[in-house]
Amino acid sequence: MIKTKTLVEVSARHVHLSKKDFEKLFGKNAELASVKQLSQPKEFASDEKVIIINGSKKMENVRILGPFRKQSQAEIALTDAYHLNLSPLPKIKVSGDLANTTKVLVKGPKSSLKIPCIIAQRHLHCSDKEAKKIGLKNNQRISVGIEGVREVTFNNIVVRISPDYRLSLHLDTDEGNAAGIMGKTFGRIIK
Numbered sequence: 001m002i003k004t005k006t007l008v009e010v011s012a013r014h015v016h017l018s019k020k021d022f023e024k025l026f027g028k029n030a031e032l033a034s035v036k037q038l039s040q041p042k043e044f045a046s047d048e049k050v051i052i053i054n055g056s057k058k059m060e061n062v063r064i065l066g067p068f069r070k071q072s073q074a075e076i077a078l079t080d081a082y083h084l085n086l087s088p089l090p091k092i093k094v095s096g097d098l099a100n101t102t103k104v105l106v107k108g109p110k111s112s113l114k115i116p117c118i119i120a121q122r123h124l125h126c127s128d129k130e131a132k133k134i135g136l137k138n139n140q141r142i143s144v145g146i147e148g149v150r151e152v153t154f155n156n157i158v159v160r161i162s163p164d165y166r167l168s169l170h171l172d173t174d175e176g177n178a179a180g181i182m183g184k185t186f187g188r189i190i191k
């Protein structure tokens with residue numbers, strides 16, 4: 001059994017938008033500016049936020065992450081989906097796999113539109129170099145153990161390899177809270 005240390009990051013609910021959808025929601029002249037670089041080199045958090053609405057239920061201040069993507073998507077935790085009273089519930093899927101999942105209404109300052117919504121499948125970002133060193137293959141499933149009072153091992157983590165990635169396990173807020181994650185955390189990759 002090989003054990004390698006990895007950064008563990010918890011992603012709060014957010015949306016990715018296509019340029020076209022962003023312009024619909026924010027206007028033609030709006031810009032998606034970076035306010036914070038994320039651990040994955042090309043990814044950033046913007047200051048622009050939308051509201052996710054389902055009937056009388058809503059979640060405000062849902063941040064847009066950049067850059068623009070080909071397809072818009074909302075990523076929320078299962079707790080958020082219950083709060084929004086979504087039916088059917090969104091599917092647990094790898095980011096970008098948007099077939100047969102629930103759509104949600106997102107509202108910006110100019111207009112609103114419906115976009116697919118998923119609960120993100122827990123995943124490990126990894127560069128080609130790191131993958132070679134650790135011995136990981138794209139789409140392989142691994143486990144990561146996290147120590148602490150709520151010590152837990154997450155199984156069924158999808159490995160996603162790209163030259164643009166850096167080693168990091170991405171969990172959603174339900175998973176992060178279950179593991180008692182507060183502040184900078186590392187886990188151990190178990191293959």
Ligand SMILES: [Zn+2]
Pocket residue numbers: 123125170
């Ligand atoms: Zn990720």
